[in-house]
Amino acid sequence: MDWPQQAPFAAAITFDMDADSLIHAADPEGWKRPYAISMGQYGPTVGVPRILETYRRLGLRQTFFIPGWCVKTYPRAVEAILEGGHEIGCHGWIHENPAARTLSEQGEDLDRALEAIAAFSGYRPRGYRAPVYLLTNDTPSLIADRGFTYDSSMMADDEPYALDLDGRSLIEIPTHWGIDDWPPFAHYAEIGYMMPVRGPSEGLAPFFEEFEAARRDGGLWHAVWHPFLTGRRARWQVVERWLETALTSGAWFATLGEIADHAEGLRRAGRLRTLPFPAYSERQT
């Protein structure tokens, strides 16, 4: 792909600040689980300040996806993110599974989340990432109706592409499980997620291999990290050391909003791959 400023490739770190929304969404008794709550709270109270300090020192502006409930519950972390000039994207209301919600409930969840974010000087997010990537066939229309310009929940390509929504379009900035830090770092039996936790360098090595692959292809490298996982001390020290070198690579480090704007320009010039939304109209047998 072509990138602004003749950059040879592009890069973005996204952090999903889920905090303890996960345990509340997954378990009606979640409010009685202090260990799980404390693990999530590490994100907004320790991970985010640490990450923001690195970004400040290195002059980086990046994207954070935050459930509306977390915006309301951890306003200081959100204030600090916005003060640093970073982008906030919508990540559902309380990390609910959109596929378990009715159409009208999905709309209500989005509106509640947008309202919580708007409390910060009327901030209006332009990007959406579905909790656990579980968007539904209705999600693209629901977010396009609310003025979002991009989604980052699907996996159909390495590079950004356009989603054709019957006359409307949405930019998709795709992800995949190989650029997500849950597989190497999350052990969370209470929500049924049990992975062998990798050491910091071992767990982060695949992300850096992905970065080299994007450099070779002139593509987009994109990470989906979580402050309570990759924001932990030893892991973040590995990231910090790597970032200092990565920033000399010539990559265009940008927010997903900036990448979506660039992709939209390519789309209008007929230079962006366009794919139909991947939903069947009936059960396949």
Ligand SMILES: [Zn+2]
């Ligand atoms: Zn999440």
